[in-house]
Amino acid sequence: MALTLFDKVWNAHVVADLGGGIALLHVDRHLLHDLGGGKALAEIAERGLPLRNPGLTFATADHVISSAPGRSGGAHDWAQVLVDSLRLETRKAGVRLFDVGGDEQGIVHVIGPELGITQPGMLVVCGDSHTCTIGALGALGFGIGASEILHVLATQTVEQRKPRTMRARFEGELPKGVYAKDMILALIGEIGMAGGVGYALEYAGAAVRALGMEGRLTLCNLSIELGAKVGMVAPDETTYAWLEGRHFAPQGAQWDAALAWWRTLPSDAAASFDREVELDAGGLAPQVTWGTSPEDTIAVDAQIPAAKPEALEYMGLSAGRPIAGTRIDRVFIGSCTNSRLPDLRAAAEVARGRRVAPHVRAWVVPGSVGVKRAAEAEGLDEVFLAAGFEWREPGCSLCVGANGELVEPGARCVSTSNRNFVGRQGPRARTHLASPATAAACALAGEIADVREFLR
């Protein structure tokens, strides 16, 4: 029987069929972070339960730590308590921690692939909905809740209902100034933020194959914004070349054995999906959101639609006017969506030799220490600093504000993150989602701007 990529990885992890469409699945990698990792480890110890497989469990500090230069942990007492707890509990439990100040620290969905911890065909969970990011490697990654974290720590398994499958094909070639972020925003705009509920997505087509790993990670990152817990890309030569030699990637004979298995994973030609959608990547323009849901997206040269009056009121926008030219206050380039090296390169290409508008505060927050150092080796930090951007330390930062870094009430922020929900970046903060290149263009213009005009 012809199988999809998703089916193959799912089937490879079934420990038991629990009936009613639910399976007990083996977890190959469990990632913890500072928002709940320490508490979960403490709770499991209090219950007298040992960790089933501490060696398959990794932790990093990302959500609550400061992104300020020179930081050593949280900027507030309440944040430091969480960081201290993660340090203490990971040490007691024998879980490897990528701590602030170390070479490997970073946003959990950035360092997992970067360090080779997460690999094709693995089942990966983390107490964070953007664990779908990992699907870019051809892994099955999804977010879990606090109770499920305890379940995984104690049993190394997770109960899941098998979703249906959907394939989203992006055919054609991306125009200049249009990136993976624009592809996925356009798809969310097309099928809606509930369009993927109950599905595992596979992204396919020429434009997906042409993306580098980082672009694929961006694409899969926003799967949850379609309502899909899982979004995957079939592993291919791009994947293998990117992964080879990374710290936790298999080596030597192990690599050869892994590679042989990974090559069997892509969906069979005859495999059928429960739903198929297709977008023309060649016809896409840079996207920017206008409302309070990622589905509220338009081309940057389009007019604000007459829809969702509550969202327009919250955003302080008027229907029928062009979105371009809307004055902004903040720019955030970062997050598990768009904080990797090619993201920073794309933003720096726009910023090089130009200046951030005087009224705009613009931040660049690399996704990991690894990304930060690589960017600095290329001189990208100098480009940003010379243009008037702040060059900060790796973490989730302004995407979710869990560390106390917030957009001011009423202020307007162009953000490369994943959620423009009401209050997401702070009470009454107004968020416009966009690609790193578009965000950089907006910072320079001081208003929502078409990055294509900066690339001519």
Add this chain to the structure above:
Amino acid sequence: MEKFIVLDSAAAALPTPDVDTDMIIRIERCVRTPRAEMGRWAFEMARYRADGSEDPGFPLNRAPFRGARILVAGQNFGCGSSREMAVWAIAGMGFRCVIAPSFGEIFYGNCFQNGVLAIRLPGPVVESLLNALGAASAPLRIRVDLPAQTVAGPDGAVHRFDIDPLRKKALLEGLDAIGMTLAREAEIAAWQAADRERRPWVWL
């Protein structure tokens, strides 16, 4: 976990579609508020005005909805972030059951982990419940019968719902998922032993 069998209670209506978990509980409450106090901060951005007083425009502040233990909500309820505190917050407000046409999937799973019954009913049925509740000036009751898998609306109409047998059993008996899985330790150990042969590179 407290057992769930039959719940006959006043119901509240929140018709807004796509209510995300950031909306249900702000991230700083997740970080800084003890679980026992989370109910007070559920929906805080919509529920309270800037001066801290209740906003009468927010549906759940309406008098007929006070003390309701059943929440009827719009589609894709609980989408977005995986934060389980969203369920704690709703449970802290007193809700033991949420009825909607569809849910954010992680939120849906989190509900059952906390003894909250999440029920999917067809869109038109939920809409009629929302309309009836929204129009009522006094509390209206809904009866949820888990063994029979039925919801009886205020008009007496009975709607059947689907639920995974495993989740149903766990709610009915108040079972702990970890305990149930630990009983399968032999199966897990056997699977892992076989996988070490099959995929040795996975094992650290």
